[in-house]
Amino acid sequence: MSETPATGEPTARRRGRPPRAESADTRDRILSAAREEFSERGYEKTSVRGIAKAAGVDSALVHHYFGTKEQVFEAAVAVAFAPALNAPEALAAGSLDGVGERLTRFVFGVWDNPTTRRPLLAILRSAVNNETAAAVFRRLVASQLLRRIAAQVDLPDPELRAELAAAQLVGTAMMRYVIKLEPLASADLEQIIARVAPVVQGHLTRP
Template identity: 80%
Template sequence: MSSTSEPAAVPPRRGRGRPPRGESTDTRDRILTAAREEFSERGYEKTSVRGIAKAAGVDSALVHHYFGTKEQVFEAAIEVAFAPAFNAPGAVADGPLDGVGERLTRFIFGIWENPTTRTPLLAIVRSAVNNDTAAAVFRRLIGAQLLRRVAAQVEREDAELRAELAAAQLVGCAMLRYVIKVEPLASADLEQIVARVAPVVQGHLTAP
């Protein structure tokens, strides 16, 4: 009597660059963490998908699988880093309109003062200043996610321009204080800065 043995089960092959089941979330987060560190240390131009993959301990095809191009990886890293800033419209709207300038000023400077959010912000700003592609991603994300939402809280015909002028005021001050580190602004007391800047931001948003 002959017996036939069933062939051993062969696990399905996974395509190059695709993660095993159950690892997708952890792998994606690991890639994003590595990308933020690479962009922070090297800037946009000197960072490569291969370098991000190596830092994350994955194949570069896996980075493409999750995010696509380096530009898309950069944009995803910005979204994570700017997540607190995307809550700004809620913080701005939480109170009377005549105090919107101070609330927005305190919120934005609070993000820069926090070391956890300041490090990726510095990398993003430096990349945007030195590279057109990074700058385009930065503008698109900030315009869609932050400025338009802030403008929606201001009931004026030129609300978008007002929001952009307010943002320019705050970004300019942040650049001088945290990136270029111009004195005495770089070491000035935060309350003194808020007291001087907030009325200007308020004027941009609500003045006739």
């Protein structure tokens, strides 16, 4: 990719700070290139230089907008997780009785769709392989997603409960979509939800 030809900007402009009007567009283009690069290569093999090249900008501009590679990764993951980070509010809409099924349906809804699965897979792979990527996963998933689910649980150890529920969900998604264990990989999604939802519910609300 290169700068949009329609704007007719001289290449040299790329090295300076862009004016405000151009900022949001350039930032989005870098973020989009970053998501693509991290999804394609994983955290370790992705470089700021590669992201800059894919976005058609200078590396300095990537650093200007986002900082280090870790910070670009965190920004890209935050975008991929945006729908999930809104989940706790959606889940809170009903009573806590049905939270196991709502959370399970939500998670498998995201994993079962190849488009939304791809960034999750990239994050999971990066987090399993690289301590820096694991730290980003911890910050976003633990502090933002699980803490907010835990906040709705009025029982001892709410955070541990939320993490063990997440362990069943992430473990099942990994066995089904990554390792592709049979019969789990080919099983009907409703059959899996019927078995997993009560477990998630139990973790969160069993006294």
